[in-house]
Amino acid sequence: MRVALLTTVLTLIMHATLSAQTAAGLHYLVRQPTVSSAKPPVLIMLHGVGSNEGDLFSFAERIPGEYVVISARAPNTLGAGSYAWYDVDFSTGKPVYNFEQAEQSRTTLITFIEEIKSKYTIDPARVYLCGFSQGAIMAYSVALTRPDRVRGIAAMSGRLLEEVKPRITRSAQLQELSILITHGTQDATLPVHYAREADAYLRTIGIAPTLKTYPEGHTISTAMLADLLAWLE
Numbered sequence: 001m002r003v004a005l006l007t008t009v010l011t012l013i014m015h016a017t018l019s020a021q022t023a024a025g026l027h028y029l030v031r032q033p034t035v036s037s038a039k040p041p042v043l044i045m046l047h048g049v050g051s052n053e054g055d056l057f058s059f060a061e062r063i064p065g066e067y068v069v070i071s072a073r074a075p076n077t078l079g080a081g082s083y084a085w086y087d088v089d090f091s092t093g094k095p096v097y098n099f100e101q102a103e104q105s106r107t108t109l110i111t112f113i114e115e116i117k118s119k120y121t122i123d124p125a126r127v128y129l130c131g132f133s134q135g136a137i138m139a140y141s142v143a144l145t146r147p148d149r150v151r152g153i154a155a156m157s158g159r160l161l162e163e164v165k166p167r168i169t170r171s172a173q174l175q176e177l178s179i180l181i182t183h184g185t186q187d188a189t190l191p192v193h194y195a196r197e198a199d200a201y202l203r204t205i206g207i208a209p210t211l212k213t214y215p216e217g218h219t220i221s222t223a224m225l226a227d228l229l230a231w232l233e
Contacts, residue, residue, distance in 0.1 A: 007100075026112050027073040030120075035065035038211060040150075041126035042116060043232065045071040046109075046135030047082040048157075056132060057131045064232055068122055075108060076101060085138050090189070099163050106141045106164075111148050113142075128178075130154040130228065132220060133190065137161060140198070143177055144168045152178030154228050157187055157218055160192035160201060168205065179209035180231045182224045184216030 004220050033040045043063055045056040057071035074083040086101035127150050131139035136158020143150040144160075145167045168174070179202065183195035192213055199211040212227050 019155065024059065025075050025108060027053060028118050029053050029071045031057075031060045031063070031069040032147050033068055036064055039121065039126075040066050040068050041125035041128065042068040042070060042120070042122045043128045043130055044113065044116070044139050045069070046085070046129060046131035047071070047074065047083070048131075048133030049074075050078060050082045051086060052083050054082050056135070062225065062229060064229070067232070068120055070116060071175075072109070072112060075105060079201055085134050085228045090114055095159075095190070097161075099161070102137070102141065102163075105138060106145065109138060109142050110146050110149060128152045128154070130156070130233070131158060133158055133218065140164065143179075144174070147171060147173040150177070152180075154180040154182070154231060155195075155198070156182045156220055156224060156228070157184060157190055157195075158198075160198040162194050165201070170205065175206040177207055178231075179207060179229065181209050181211045182227060183211075183213055184221070184224075185213050185220060186216060187218045188216040196233065 015101070047053060047055045053071040053073040060069045060071065063069050069214045074085045076084045076086065078084055085105040088095050088097040113127060116122070117127070129139040129143060129150055131153070136155035139153040139155055140158065140160045143153045143162045144164060147169055181195050181199055183192045185192045195211060195213065199209050202209050210231070214221055214223050216224070
């Protein structure tokens with residue numbers, strides 16, 4: 001789902017670097033910090049199904065200036081400018097998805113994070129993921145299985161896959177994860193019960209997420225973005 005006008009995206013791309021394909025197989029956009037620091041934190045953005053790396057990057061200029069901001073393109077091509085982390089079918093009224101593809105994307109993102117740490121001067125202890133919809137699902141999957149690689153996630157209008165739960169790494173680092181969950185109460189694509197169920201489950205494994213809901217559909221509203229920025233601060 002698009003979250004800003006195309007003109008805004010194009011303006012940002014002019015001031016970003018579009019990398020060649022990484023060893024992990026992902027293209028991405030990057031905004032360097034506008035505030036100088038020796039080891040800046042990094043925010044990795046993960047778009048939803050049918051979108052691309054330019055989508056969430058459309059509000060990169062709003063992200064606090066000390067961050068390196070990276071927006072990754074999912075590996076599975078659906079069409080021109082349209083990508084997904086895995087195939088999903090909503091025709092039955094509930095998401096039916098290809099878990100093998102989801103698992104492959106999870107491992108690819110873990111490798112991608114390590115490549116980013118090697119390529120850029122960042123603080124490896126301050127890696128954050130921000131995902132919308134399917135991107136939020138991937139953020140959950142990566143952070144909960146490899147909390148040694150991620151400090152926190154913002155899961156926007158997503159869900160936690162049941163198949164991921166047995167793979168969750170129980171450790172002190174897991175309990176130190178910072179998690180923001182935002183979701184619209186009128187979301188007809190991924191209903192808000194997914195956010196509430198994720199919040200409840202995470203508390204059973206020692207994580208205390210912040211859950212915020214809004215009178216919105218499957219989108220990123222102004223209020224959601226404001227809460228994301230406050231969380232990053």
